[in-house]
Amino acid sequence: MKLLPRGAMPACGCWHRSSPAGMPGRRLADSRNRAAAPPDRFTRGKPGHDGYAAWPHSAQATYIQAVPKRNFILLVVVCLSCLAAYAAREQAAPGRRFGEVLSLVESSYFERVNEDELVEAAVDAALGKLDEHSAYIHGDVRTDLEATLDQRFGGVGLELSIDEQFRVPVVASPVVNSPAWRAGVRVGDRIEAIDNEPTVGVPLRDIVARLRGPVGEKLVVQIATPTADVEATLDPGAGARHEAERRDVTLVREMIETQSVLGDRRTPAGGWDWMIEGVPGVGFVRIASFGERTASELSAAVDEIAATNDVRGVVIDLRGNPGGLLTAAVEVCDLFLDEGVIVHTRGRRSSDTDKATTLDARRASAGSKLPGVPAVVLVDGLTASAAEIVAACLQDAGRARVVGSRTFGKGTVQSILPLSDDRGLLKLTTSEYLRPSRAPIHRRSDDGDDTVWGVSPDAGYEVSPTTEVIARVASWRRLRDAAGPVPAAFVARGLPRDVDPILARGLEALVGDLGNEKETSRNDDHAPPSGE
Incomplete structure (x- = not known):
């Protein structure tokens, strides 16, 4: 899948990065492409020619009044604007129709609506008509995509699953050399609160969002470490672990690099x-x-x-x-x-x-x-x-x-x-x-x-x-x-x-x-x- 650099940026996907050079944009005329005026087109400073232009191909001398440069530039701008307006009228009919629909919804619908949400829903619906893989990416989905493809994100370095008994996240593994690794967080530790907000019953995706954030910011995680080993099991969520040692761990987010x-x-x-x-x-x-x-x-x-x-x-x-x-x-x-x-x-x-x-x-x-x-x-x-x-x-x-x-x-x-x-x-x-x-x-x-x-x-x-x-x-x-x-x-x-x-x-x-x-x-x- 083409991926443009961020600011200009892989359930399954094949992506391809490229530069923003191919993006549509305004094309400005280059002065180097304009033909130079014939040297005899305009003559100034001579008697009978001051402020006049003579057409050299005319058999008989014919004179017209020269157009001031300022007026000539203004005329070109007006002509280009007219052409652009005509092109927009011809090419943007669907866009005008959508704008009209959006305006009517905002002015006439019996409840107030969020314009951004309407636009996003419309874009999602339009892309859904194409194929199952085309989509509008924004918010957390965009953040996750960038982190996956870049293999890096701001966080503390914890791989988590959910402890089904206590309904809190449990550490599957700390990321080697991460803040969590250096703080001694280990496999099997339960995360019971993040910045004094309990994690019980919170979806794992929301837990991950709390732990990630700008590099350099601090957060406090309440860790519960089981005091006794339980019976060996392939399921990290199984077994009774009622007894635990609890401690608060202060972590500073760093750029975490993930391994693929x-x-x-x-x-x-x-x-x-x-x-x-x-x-x-x-x-x-x-x-x-x-x-x-x-x-x-x-x-x-x-x-x-x-x-x-x-x-x-x-x-x-x-x-x-x-x-x-x-x-x-x-x-x-x-x-x-x-x-x-x-x-x-x-x-x-x-x-x-x-x-x-x-x-x-x-x-x-x-x-x-x-x-x-x-x-x-x-x-x-x-x-x-x-x-x-x-x-x-x-x-x-x-x-x-x-x-x-x-x-x-x-x-x-x-x-x-x-x-x-x-x-x-x-x-x-x-x-x-x-x-x-x-x-x-x-x-x-x-x-x-x-x-x-x-x-x-x-x-x-x-x-x-x-x-x-x-x-x-x-x-x-x-x-x-x-x-x-x-x-x-x-x-x-x-x-x-x-x-x-x-x-x-x-x-x-x-x-x-x-x-x-x-x-x-x-x-x-x-x-x-x-x-x-």
């Missing part, structure tokens, strides 16, 4: 272990979204994997990835390819009579990482947009096998266009992308399951876990991602291949029957308890 590339599990220092526990020689990278720094983060992770001895394979997990920047997806593909087409894009037809448009091919540059190392891409029904570009590209190039279930099928690119008053953004579908094979990815409203769309797993590698299994794996993964000191109740139990059936199938695609592989564990604390 994650590993298998945390290291004691808060970093990532990029090798799959229990499977020697196999790297594991999860791409959560495609933002400004995704390609550089992935490049650094792959370099760490390559630095280990005897790398036998790599797993790229795109499950649940809603997409993001088109440029980031292209850069990610380019890391693993040294030639060939990455993706085709197709824009708007130049006229209604055109049956097709020219395809724009994005190609890989020379050089790649982990050459010759087998790769597997994990996908599911929530893998969308930019993530589908990566899966389709690596599959078509024969660089990776795709394992899991059919992807979402979102194959359009949205451009983000700022409005002149900077009170909102227009998210507008401007192009479609196709696989390197030129097969479509986008699923249209009338497409059935037998139509070509999305990215399907390689033959023999379809895996569709039940809803219960998906929820259990997600809860296990949240615990495994926790940074900092982790109470025993929040330690994820079990090896990845034993908990995650899609990952297990992907590993089989890499190294054969893992039942014959020798299992190893790097941390005995992660070994499954007896009886499990």
Whole structure:
């Protein structure tokens, strides 16, 4: 999706940034384009010619009175204004109609109305006629979008979920090196108040909005830390934690940078272990979204994997990835390819009579990482947009096998266009992308399951876990991602291949029957308890 720089700025989306140069604006005449007057057109200072102009092509001398320069400029301005008014009259009839409707509503409706709300509702309705991905973005939605794509926001550095028993937010993990991390906030702490305002029953989105804000501002958070560990569970909201130590923690908001590339599990220092526990020689990278720094983060992770001895394979997990920047997806593909087409894009037809448009091919540059190392891409029904570009590209190039279930099928690119008053953004579908094979990815409203769309797993590698299994794996993964000191109740139990059936199938695609592989564990604390 095109994204313009802020002031001029990826549920799922593929975005593309551009400069504001293409925005409509007034065109001013350049004096350098105006032809110079013929040198003999006007003559001054001679008898019989003072204040007169003679037409040189006239056979007989004919004189007209010269127009003063000031009057001439005024005449040009008036003419241009008339032309502009005529053009506006011809081109802005729909706009005039809308203005008339709005004026009548404001003057005649039996209750007072908010003009801004009416305009926003009208814009939303108009864009809704186009497609499901075009929209008017403003308020918190705009803030969230910018934070997601920029991978940064002003806050205190807390990843939260809701404690279903106490109906308050609970810390899933502090962000490494954030204000919350340095203040000693840990996994399992409950946030009971923010600046003396209770959080019980408040939606998680509103809690996040309270914690975010301008960099440098202070806020006081009341933390309740359970005094005793509870029975180990995959659900951080389960269990009785009535006894807790409470304290007020003062935090100063900083610019928090979020990671879009994650590993298998945390290291004691808060970093990532990029090798799959229990499977020697196999790297594991999860791409959560495609933002400004995704390609550089992935490049650094792959370099760490390559630095280990005897790398036998790599797993790229795109499950649940809603997409993001088109440029980031292209850069990610380019890391693993040294030639060939990455993706085709197709824009708007130049006229209604055109049956097709020219395809724009994005190609890989020379050089790649982990050459010759087998790769597997994990996908599911929530893998969308930019993530589908990566899966389709690596599959078509024969660089990776795709394992899991059919992807979402979102194959359009949205451009983000700022409005002149900077009170909102227009998210507008401007192009479609196709696989390197030129097969479509986008699923249209009338497409059935037998139509070509999305990215399907390689033959023999379809895996569709039940809803219960998906929820259990997600809860296990949240615990495994926790940074900092982790109470025993929040330690994820079990090896990845034993908990995650899609990952297990992907590993089989890499190294054969893992039942014959020798299992190893790097941390005995992660070994499954007896009886499990």
